[in-house]
Amino acid sequence: MDKAQQDALxxxxxxxxxxxxxxxxxxxxxxxxxxxxxxxxxxxxxxEEGLRFTGVTTSRRTQEQAEGYGIHxxxxxxxDHIDVTIDxxxxxxxxxxxxxxxxxxxxxxxxxxxxxxxxxxxxxxxxVVDTIGRFPLPVEVIPFGAGHVIKKFEVKxxxxxLRMAADGKPVRTDExxxxxxxxxxxxxxxxxxxxxxxxxxxxxxxxxxxxxxxxVIVGDPNxxxxxTNSNK
Ligand code: 5RP
Numbered sequence: 001m002d003k004a005q006q007d008a009l010x011x012x013x014x015x016x017x018x019x020x021x022x023x024x025x026x027x028x029x030x031x032x033x034x035x036x037x038x039x040x041x042x043x044x045x046x047x048e049e050g051l052r053f054t055g056v057t058t059s060r061r062t063q064e065q066a067e068g069y070g071i072h073x074x075x076x077x078x079x080d081h082i083d084v085t086i087d088x089x090x091x092x093x094x095x096x097x098x099x100x101x102x103x104x105x106x107x108x109x110x111x112x113x114x115x116x117x118x119x120x121x122x123x124x125x126x127x128v129v130d131t132i133g134r135f136p137l138p139v140e141v142i143p144f145g146a147g148h149v150i151k152k153f154e155v156k157x158x159x160x161x162l163r164m165a166a167d168g169k170p171v172r173t174d175e176x177x178x179x180x181x182x183x184x185x186x187x188x189x190x191x192x193x194x195x196x197x198x199x200x201x202x203x204x205x206x207x208x209x210x211x212x213x214x215x216v217i218v219g220d221p222n223x224x225x226x227x228t229n230s231n232k
Contacts, residue, residue, distance in 0.1 A: 001126060007033070009124035009219030010088075014038035016224040017086045017122045017217050018045060023052050026079050028112040029066055030087025031059040031105035034122045034219075038086055043069025056082055058112045059105040060174055076112060085116040089123050089209070090135040092216055096229040097190050101138030101207030104163070104171055104179050110205055113212055124219040128227075133187035136161070138207040139180045139197055143170075146178050149202040156196075159183035177204055 001009075014037030021027050021042060029039060039062060045051040046069055055073045057063040063073050076082075087109055092098040098121065100106050113119050139160075141149050146162070153160035163171040163179040170178045187193055190208050197206040216227040 001124075005221075006124050006126065009221070010034040010122070011037040011219070012224050013122040013124065013217045013219035015041045017120055018042050020084055020086065020120060021045075021051065021053055025053045025083045026081065027053055027055050028082045028085025028087070028116050029055045029057045029062050030085065030109060030112075031057075031062050032088035032103045034088040034124070035062060035086070036065065038122060039065050039069065039071075042066070042071060046070055054079065056085075056112055058085075058087065058108040059103070061103075061105075076115065082112065082116040084118040084120060085112050086120045086122060087113070089121045089127055089213075089216075090207070091127055091129050091132045092121060092123060092213070093129055093132050096211050096213050096216070096227075096231070097132055098209045098213060099132050099135050099137055099207050100209050101140070101179065102135065104138065104140075104173050106138055106207040107140050107173060107175055107177070107205045110209065113209065118215075119213045121213050121216045122219070123216060125221075128216075128218060131186045131188065132190065133184045136181035136183045137187070137193075138163070139182060140173055140175070140204040140206070141178045141180050142202050142204060143176075143178050145202050146180070149200060150180060152200065153180065153182065175204070
């Protein structure tokens with residue numbers, strides 16, 4: 001699949017997901033290229049259909065895009081709940097275990113997700129996999145002592161790589177932390193790995209989102225299809 005085809009599928013999933021937002025809702029808005037299409041469509045609905053809702057965003061990037069369309073964005077602590085959060089993902093398997101954080105927004109994404117009544121992911125079909133892990137697993141790490149955390153990951157065989165920006169400096173998250181990508185190739189025991197990562201001092205959060213999502217809208221050449229998680 002080339003990038004144009006992939007973008008078309010992402011766009012179709014984003015447009016489909018935008019139908020879930022209704023007047024008066026509080027909606028979590030994720031991060032990434034698929035979510036950009038979602039926010040474009042919500043912006044269209046705001047201007048053409050008079051849609052009015054409140055958004056909580058998972059990154060400053062999404063906040064800027066949404067506010068550019070006149071969408072009302074508030075801080076997560078200014079709402080008592082989020083009706084539905086729509087976000088992208090890097091991989092998802094048949095047990096609804098996924099990897100997120102390709103766009104370095106995993107910490108805010110997880111905080112918004114766990115405070116949401118419903119979670120919906122929008123992906124193109126290439127993201128649906130048998131076993132997660134081919135996509136490098138992002139881990140958000142505090143800069144102080146990050147070198148030691150990376151060495152511990154190396155000893156465990158996690159193949160860590162500090163994510164670098166185009167300017168040659170480490171990527172910084174919206175919380176000013178680093179991202180370390182683990183090149184694991186496959187993750188057979190995601191719960192064990194999640195437990196190991198979150199109990200490593202210096203790790204703030206990891207990109208394993210295990211059985212958290214309610215629905216996945218998959219951009220498919222035959223039209224968007226919906227995978228529903230009945231085990232949540
Ligand atoms: C950002 C994310 C994104 O949702 C994920 O990387 C998917 O991005 P895209 O829609 O650009 O493929 O987790 O941290």
